[in-house]
Amino acid sequence: MDRPITADGLHSLHRRIAIAATAIASARHTAPSDSDRSRKALTTENQESSDQRLPVIIVGGGLAGMATAEGLSRLGVPVLLLESRGRLGGRASSFDDPASGMQIDNCQHVSMGCCTNFRNFCEQTGIADHFRVEKCLNFVGPNGRVARFKASNLPAPFHLTPAFLRLQYLSFADRRSIARGLHALARPLGPDRRNETLLDWLRRHQQTDVAIDRFWHVVLVSALSESLDRIDVAYGRKVFVDGFLANRTGWQVEIPTVPLDDLYGESLLTCFDSRRAEIRTKTNVTALRTEGDRVTGVTLRDGTTIDASAVVLAVPHHRVDSLLTEPPLAEVGQSIQELESAPISSVHLWFDREITDLPHAVLIDRVSQWMFNRTQIASRNGQAAPTDESRFYYQIVISASRDVAGNHDELTRLVVEELSDIWPQVRSAKLLVSRVVTERRAVFSVTPGSDRLRPPQRTSVPGLYLAGDWTATGWPATMEGAVRSGYLAAEEILSDRDESDAAPKLLADDLPTALLSRWLFRLP
Structure with a gap:
């Protein structure tokens, strides 16, 4: 219960304040007491409160x-x-190219369905509408035939099995070794294997040379921008688990429709x-x-x-x-x-006519890895087509491009030759403008x-x-x-x-893991 302050009490209070003031002054020249520490903590707290008003x-x-x-x-x-x-x-930026008179990206950037935080960022900032979702990927085999890779009605992790079986450039033996490899890779890695290269892991799991070149290389070099002999097997596992095995939509590619x-x-x-x-x-x-x-x-x-x-x-x-x-x-x-870097090259080509109506293509057994039909991508989803309809713009992406990024003229010639092997109309088309862009430090290497x-x-x-x-x-x-x-x-x-335990969570949740995937691969 509170008590009233008397005159004697007030006099005593003044005396105690004076003594305290003297003690504080003398404390500048003596070791701090517990009360000094408490007073300093209070001052620090006030200072921190003031600091929080700064940006x-x-x-x-x-x-x-x-x-x-x-x-x-x-x-x-x-x-x-x-x-x-x-x-x-x-690094995800564009520049004005004087030769073409266009603003072009330094390299084609894409997202995937499993990239939940990037999607959340786009939604929070109002730019999510500037992407088109590809629910069918076009794989072009060595003979030029197109295999359309899309999900079936089966639950994950079997939703892509029919599409995988239709990849005609893989033999039955190749597909069998890949299936076994995927099952082994999806299960938790032992601690003794976490620093193993992916190529060593694939060979240890008896993957055929064709399977390595036409499947593992195609997916992982594009996803991780590094060669198989330099990729930590844990990151190869992450690409396949998060992107292809855990959820039905994780593999879908999302492409910006604007620069x-x-x-x-x-x-x-x-x-x-x-x-x-x-x-x-x-x-x-x-x-x-x-x-x-x-x-x-x-x-x-x-x-x-x-x-x-x-x-x-x-x-x-x-x-x-x-x-x-x-x-x-x-x-x-x-x-x-000590982190190392890996390069990515992009070859920008403008032809006088359309060479393919595919919006994109994954190219097998070639130096060229991905083709993006930028004219078509920009004209879809409500985006305006280029004003100059006599030019058709394609971008070819080559990840981990250490061995080919030197001579731009030679690289352009090689890419055009590879495209003409797939689409013969390239031979009759006129190449109006070309541009090679290499980002030598495009990404850090997941070695x-x-x-x-x-x-x-x-x-x-x-x-x-x-x-x-x-x-x-x-x-x-x-x-x-x-x-x-x-x-x-x-x-x-x-x-x-905020010193409480209730600090807000900003990270978006990952895609939910399908029940069958959890059971088969012991996924969380």
Whole structure:
């Protein structure tokens, strides 16, 4: 029960306040007491509350940085995204090609049905309508025959079995070895096999040479952008389990119908603007600012400094060390620099006539791996066709292109020759314009042991977080992996801002695993 304060009590209270003031002053020159520590903790708490009014600064406007900004701004956290280039998208971007007079993508990017977080990002930002879903894939065999690969009415994991059996370029022995290999690969890997290369694993499981070249190579080099002798078997397993075996729709390919700069252009900026998330392009961050052992902001190229409640470094892995030069930051980036990179090349061709009406094709036993009919893709789903109807635009994608990316003229000649073997009308068509684009550091390589080099999104330095497909996401270098990393970084920031256990979850759920798949392969 409360008691009234008397005059004597008031005098005593004043005396105690004076004594406390003297003690506080003298404490500057003595060891801190328990009460000092409590008082300091209260001051720190107030400071942190004030810091939370500062923006979270995100360095890098690729998918990882954009996903971090999307997740935080969705929940009302102040965000400032700084991108050095004049446009968002990072490696998923376009450029103006003077020879063709068109804006073209550096490389064709696609998603899959199993990429639930990338789809969620597109839905949250209002760009999901700019994709077409391919429920039938066109595989072109060595003899030029097209095998249409689509799901049957069977439940997963058997939904694609009839389509697999129709791949006429595989013999019965090839199909039998592949079926056995898929069953073995889908089951949990033993700890002694997690750092094995996929090629070694395939040979150990008695896969035929034709099966390796016409099935495993075709799927995995395209998905992981690396050669089979450099892929960690765990990531090969992930592609087949998540993409083809666990759920009926995980394998479906989703293709942007607009150039990537349009995809990550006005619609996305409108979304961020409506949430009062600030986006600055052509803004170069040259250093991170620290106070004690904490990151407190950034320094720009012109010397401007910006304070932050937290900083998220969302740049490619090979750029991280340039921003983590001084202790304690340097220790954060040590393992990252050991990650290797793999190239992807794209050959852009404009003909004076249509060479095929297929929207896409997977090409077997050829240097060319995927063909995308960009003229047809752009004219579908309500998108406007190119204004110049006398030109037909095709893009050929070659992943893990180390051996062919040198001589552009020779590569173009080889690709056109391969296309003419499939579609004879290429021989009578006139090649109007061609362009070869090679991204030498397109992705990080999922080599055996690469997971130990991938850092978590939360670093050992307070106030510093990482985002990028190269961080520890459990996914390879994909748009899905980049978005997951951004959401994971945002979750860590939200957790640190709210000390309760109720920090919001931003990651979308994976596709549900079919009952038969769980039973057959012991999947979760």
